[in-house]
Amino acid sequence: MCRALVGVGAVRALLDLIRDQLDFGQIDNLKPSRSVLSLPSPSARPPFASQASPSAAARSYCRLQRECTGDSAFPHTSLNSAVNTVNHFINSSYAERDIQLEETHLSLLRSLLNCLWYAGQVCGAAVSPLICDRYGRKAAYMISIFMMTLAGSVQTVAALTSYPEVLAFGRILSAVFSPLSDAALILYLQEISPAALRGTMSSLYSTGYCVIGLIGMIVGHELVLGHSLFLLLAIPALVGIPSILFSVFMPETPKYLWLSKHNQAGALKSLKFFRGNFSNHTNELEEMIRESDEINTSKTDGLGFTSMLFSKTMRAAFGLSISVLCLTLPFYPLFQGSTYFFLQLGVESNVAQLSSSALMVVLTIACILSTVLIDRFPRRALLLTSGFAGVFSLSMFVLCATVREPLGAMCSTYAFIFAYGIGIGPIAWMVPAELVPLSSRSMMFCTCYAVHSVLVVITSFITVPLCDLYGASAFVPIFILPSIVALLYIALYLPETKGRAIHEILAALRNGHKISPTLD
Numbered sequence: 001m002c003r004a005l006v007g008v009g010a011v012r013a014l015l016d017l018i019r020d021q022l023d024f025g026q027i028d029n030l031k032p033s034r035s036v037l038s039l040p041s042p043s044a045r046p047p048f049a050s051q052a053s054p055s056a057a058a059r060s061y062c063r064l065q066r067e068c069t070g071d072s073a074f075p076h077t078s079l080n081s082a083v084n085t086v087n088h089f090i091n092s093s094y095a096e097r098d099i100q101l102e103e104t105h106l107s108l109l110r111s112l113l114n115c116l117w118y119a120g121q122v123c124g125a126a127v128s129p130l131i132c133d134r135y136g137r138k139a140a141y142m143i144s145i146f147m148m149t150l151a152g153s154v155q156t157v158a159a160l161t162s163y164p165e166v167l168a169f170g171r172i173l174s175a176v177f178s179p180l181s182d183a184a185l186i187l188y189l190q191e192i193s194p195a196a197l198r199g200t201m202s203s204l205y206s207t208g209y210c211v212i213g214l215i216g217m218i219v220g221h222e223l224v225l226g227h228s229l230f231l232l233l234a235i236p237a238l239v240g241i242p243s244i245l246f247s248v249f250m251p252e253t254p255k256y257l258w259l260s261k262h263n264q265a266g267a268l269k270s271l272k273f274f275r276g277n278f279s280n281h282t283n284e285l286e287e288m289i290r291e292s293d294e295i296n297t298s299k300t301d302g303l304g305f306t307s308m309l310f311s312k313t314m315r316a317a318f319g320l321s322i323s324v325l326c327l328t329l330p331f332y333p334l335f336q337g338s339t340y341f342f343l344q345l346g347v348e349s350n351v352a353q354l355s356s357s358a359l360m361v362v363l364t365i366a367c368i369l370s371t372v373l374i375d376r377f378p379r380r381a382l383l384l385t386s387g388f389a390g391v392f393s394l395s396m397f398v399l400c401a402t403v404r405e406p407l408g409a410m411c412s413t414y415a416f417i418f419a420y421g422i423g424i425g426p427i428a429w430m431v432p433a434e435l436v437p438l439s440s441r442s443m444m445f446c447t448c449y450a451v452h453s454v455l456v457v458i459t460s461f462i463t464v465p466l467c468d469l470y471g472a473s474a475f476v477p478i479f480i481l482p483s484i485v486a487l488l489y490i491a492l493y494l495p496e497t498k499g500r501a502i503h504e505i506l507a508a509l510r511n512g513h514k515i516s517p518t519l520d
Contacts, residue, residue: 120175149240366421386423
């Protein structure tokens, strides 16, 4: 049933996009001239110019993006739910080759499959900026979706064989192109949105991941499709087909067309496609011109990775981005190993498993609320509030676990997951793209993505062994103290980005102080 719902949603989005693409041809004869750059005064601008609503095409685009996160979210949660089916596949595969696996070997192989994902992401993040910047966001998105659909097909075929190695290869292939997919998606959401809606649109990245992850967790139950590894792995591959077709009709982002390709006609057509058929887009054009000046300024400091080493502004943006991403690190071991931690506290097995499943529901609700709140409140305030709430929740978890209070530790876990979903998670992945000009955006995002993946592997790998040795107090040096340091650095230097144009944000970074939020 879930497969049908996702497939119908994707096809519906594709049909909406084709319809709007046909209407898109009405402005093909638009010939921008130098007069395009002669912007009228603010008083002469139409009242809707700065608050253009997304068109039907943009809405269908965002809907499909939430569905396309299934290429990574769905396999994670569905296979975690269908743990017995995965174990049976691995055991039977090696048994057919007269290799008997012990429980420790089985756990090692499952851990290896998880580590391969993050290792592939680090490799993919190294080449993603080249594709995004040289060939464009649309090409990057099309390549990533095609390759991840191919990887899903490889994993589906692997379920019919007796070779887990084929499954591992498909997982690595999917992981390598996962950063490219995520980067293209974040950049699309950032670059097609007006400043007033940039936070809401960007938060759909986390919300879509959680919704698809929740569907995967439900579908992965043995009473639904968890009894069949083939069906579970086939769902992302099937959904990838309409996603590929959808990406063919989707225009390039207006900012990339104007600022990187100097294609004014294409940029205006893309603006009209994503923002609606208004008479002009003077505010957007003015913002792009100012961002073009910022790109020219940034070229004096160098481009690419070298700018992150020698440019003060880029170093500040990188340090702030990593600091914000450090706040997300406790989420991965706590969320993925919640059943283990609950069992260590003496909670009954059935209650521990049910409580772990409920965490996904809490996370999804928090991410949906974040989509509503993120453009209503200052971004700094929301991040700092949720960040300090997360640190407090982790501290209470350690305290309750130390004094053997299972109920308090479980409630603290739910509180941290809620704080992560409502502020930490959605905002963390906006910051790298919001603090730099377009010429450095994909490089900054993918570099932060790679560093974050390495940190996730390290912290997730050491958390359980250290907790076995020292108990929950191991969370203090691994997560709590670094998070406090990161929050203090963020409070001192992170500028407000809500409703701000890139030239204003970069000016604040150059001056080394934050700017006041826009509340009007």
